[in-house]
Structure formats: structure tokens, C-alpha cells
Amino acid sequence: MLEARDVRVVYEGGFTALAGASVTLAAGRVTGLIGPNGAGKSTLFGVLAGAVRAAGGEVRLAGEAVTRHGPVWRARRGLARTFQLSRELASLSVLENVLVAKPAMSGERLLSLVFARGAVRREEDAAHEKARALLQRVDLWKLADVPAGSLSGGQKKLLEICRALMLDPRIVLMDEPSAGVNPTRIGEIVEFVKALREEGTTFGLVEHNMGMVRALCDHVYVLAEGRVLTEGSFDHVIADTQVASAYLGAQA
Template identity: 60%
Template sequence: MIPGSETMLEARDIRLSFGDFVALDGVSLSFRRGGVTGIVGPNGAGKSTLFNVLGGQVRPQGGAVIYAGQDVSHLPAHRRARRGLTRTFQISRELGALTVLENLMLAFPRQPGEAVLPIFFRKTAVRQAEEEAIEHARALLERVNLWRLADAPAKTLSGGQKKLLELCRALMLEPGFVLLDEPAAGVNPVLVGEIADFIRTLQGEGMSFGIVEHNMDMIAALCDPIHVLAEGRVLTSGTFAEISANAQVTDAYLGGVA
């Protein structure tokens, strides 16, 4: 728990092994409501694996995931997303042959047209839902300066634009909490700044975030607190200044996990 704050998402004693390899060894940490919490650590520390557990992509062998005061450990990813907990991935997962707009429309949660019968018997409702999805997608794409590319195949976007598209796709679900896995990876500095500004704006609107990232400038600009993972454990937690001055953190990055 974080003293003096309301916890929105919490990992409690998460344990996960792959054969003899211990990926997460009793990880306990929390993310505060309305905040941007950073997760950093050397390669192999368990950061993305932890996000897979929190997001519901992987089930741990022990521990619990608590979201908005409820144990969601038993829920798969899509049901956690319906409750407001969603994520992006380190490698963007756009559907390249579909347009930018179509990628977002697929994520819209209220679509009666997903079933066969409403297509024939609830045509008005299906059409209204499609129009609502388009308007929601347009609003998001305009906010990240991608509306001009709405009809372009998603595969034609730059790496940074694909990161923005992935974030917008998560936002189509109207989440309360978004897990961002390396949003700055492979992105040019200008777009990194735009992504950081967008996250900060969304935080100001009440959204909460957890970020795994190697870009320390982004972590320093956005995150408080920051949890440092090493060898599947929480090494330390604190502000950017505190973890930067911690000798254990330096040792972990320079000589710890490969």
C-alpha cells in the first residue's frame, strides 16, 4: 500500500515460475488512484510478466490481483477490461490490413452488431452503435493528431503512431486504469513527448496509469511513485530522486540481471 493515497490496483504476493525459472517471486506493490506509477528494472526483472498477470493474460501460481477493491484474480483479460482495467503491449498489436479507424471501432464495447440476429432485427440499434463508435474513435484520433490518417491502413503508421493507436484502442473501452508496457520503445523523441503529454492530460482527467518503461526521462517526468524490480522481486520503491540515489538500483542495472 502507498501511505496517504487510495489504492486502485494492487498486486499481492504474486508468484509465477516457468519451469525452473522464477519470473515473479512474491511481488507486492500498488498503484494509486489518479496517479502514474512507474515500474522499472533491468531486462529479465519480471516487469512485462507482472503486467501480464495484472492484465489477465497470464495466471500466476500464487497471490492475488485487486482492482478497485475487488479480487479479479479469477477474471480473464476481457472481463477485467469490462471493469475498467486494460493495457497496451510492448510490441504494438494493430491489425495492419484494417484502417486506423477500423482498428479503434473493433475495440468499442457496446456493439449489438457482434451478434447475428440484431443485424436483421435491430438494424437501427446497430447503426446507432456504429455511429457512436465512429464518433468516439474520431474524438480520440483528433486528440493525438491521427484523424487525418483514419482511412490509412494501420500498417503504414510509424512506430510512434502505432503506439498512439494502441493507447487510443485501449481508451475506446473507457477504462479507469491503463497499464502501458514500454510506450516509448522505438519511438522518436518528438512523439515520446507527445505520448507523455497525452498521458499527463488523461491523468488530469482522472485516469490512472501504470507504466513499464526503460526511458528514464519519461519515467522521471510522469511517475511517482516508482517501483524497481530485479530478479522477480521488488527491490525498492520511491520517487525518481530516491531510486536514482539507491546503490542497490545501480547494482541491479549494471551487474544484476542479464
């Protein structure tokens, strides 16, 4: 579904963040990227999403080369992303945060407001119904009118996933969804992602919480120093002595 082939990223000053990394996110599965801090995981996500330009290599989405296209183009073709730090619009309500994520609404065009009011209204009603259904699934509908900035860390992460789902994505890239979230909410996020996977959504996951990785990931890549160190099932990669060395080396 989504591939990075031999991707290289070199930042100003000559720092190499990715040194020929290759990963494949298979359709209908959750693929994890793990590794010590500075391994290049979030940079690789940025390349996959189109937010970071690679110095070399290729990105393919559903078999199509998309390396030259940016994040908006990729989002329109079914690639959504959430971030380690939640990016809610704090002063808007929870419901409004979800509704603003709906792309290309007819009501945003003046001519539609003048000449196609009925169609605009039906489209807005459908968007509202979709947002309501998503918020109900994560138990946030009861907070629909509350300012999003007042939510807990876990609730903000669930809200961000709902916003991503308003795009009707085929693939969702999630960057550390457990960061700043209490264990109860982590369990809710895990169950929500599992349900979405069963419905056919593909996920990429960057995560330090190994319990979440074990619970969710069908396949795991371990990155270290901008390269893929090993890959396989969670139990396989965790048992690899190279993985232990990479983590311990980063902590030394």
C-alpha cells in the same frame, strides 16, 4: 485501484520470474515499474492484466479479488493494456483499428440487425464519433483512412493507446510505450498520458526510458530478480545505491 500482493510466478523448468512481488497502482496516478532486463516487470504486468497465471499471491481490482479471472473479464471491468510491440491490424485503416476495439456492439448480433436497426445505427455513430475524437487528440485523424501498417512506430503506439481508450478503461497498463519511437513522438505520448491522468485515468508504466519515467510517474517501483527492490518518487529510487547495483550488475 489495482494491487498485486506477494505474487509468485514460476515457469516450466523451475525458473522463478516473480518471487513475492507486491505493488499498488493508486487511482488517478501514473505508477512506474523499472528495473534491469529479466527483473519480472512485463511478467508482473501480465499477472495484473490476467494474461499470466500466478503460482501464488493475489490481485485485487478496486478492492475486489480478481486473481482467478482472465484478461477479458478484467477488461470488461475497466482494465486495458498496451504492449511493447504494437499489435495493429496492419491491413485495416487507422479508423477501423480503433472501431474494432469497441466491445459488445449490438450490430454484431443478427437479431439486432433485423429488429433494432435504428439503435444499431445510433450506437455505430456514437462509436465513430468517439474514435474520431480520440484520433484527433493524437493528430491521427488526418490518417484515418490509411492502412495502420504504414504508420511510424510512434504513431502505432498512439494508435494502440486510442484502441485501449475505446474500452472506457479506469486503468491502462502500458508496456514500454517509448520502444522504437523517436523523441518527438515520445513527447506526444507523454503529453497525452498527462492529459488523460488529469481526466482521472490511472496508469501503470513499464519503461526503460528514464526521461519518460521522470516526466510521468508519481510513484516508481524498482524490480530486480522478481522482487521489489525499493519504491518511492523517481528521484528517491534513482538515488538508491541498490538500484545502481541492480542495473550495473545486469550489465556486467
